[in-house]
Amino acid sequence: MIRNYQEILKIIEDNREKIRGFGVTRLGLFGSAARGESTDTSDLDFVVEMENETFDSYMDLKEFLEDLFHCKVDLVLMDAIKPRLRPIILGETIYVQGL
Template sequence: MPETTHILSRGKIFQLLSDHREEILKFSVTSLAVFGSAARDELADDSDVDILIELKNITFRNYMHLKFYLEDLFHREVDLVPKDCIKKGLEKYILAEAIDVPGF
């Protein structure tokens, strides 16, 4: 698990994703949004980053490589959720607070 050494803001997360856009797109990402504490800009030292994704080519390998890449980028755990795998009871809450990352 990546070691958390600093508090991230929503703006910093968006900036990191934007700065690494070309590399992230190599994982077949077609859309990317943040939700949870990252979307509310309430990340604590021990918070993970919740990311909602859509991929053109979703394979276990692609998914895991993207997850590890983002964890290295943020220096913390990432909860990577494919949009079509959201639990039905949580869908309306997650989609209501999800903020699309520009450029994805």
């Protein structure tokens, strides 16, 4: 498992065009990996904004990220973040540049 958030963001940036192909307009890393607290069993948590979001595009992106990082990925839609959690999640989110 990749634990360094810089490595995670670099891999995302290297796959930017493929990720854009899913309709992604913004993608950010949050959770233990963003805080530098992940372990070998940690998942990766991403917040995403998508154009023309469908269930299929969401699931395709989730599966792509899980294949890319070889671990479980929690993918949270920006619009679906509960208001009481929004400041916590967005306060620690590190966004991928160029998406």
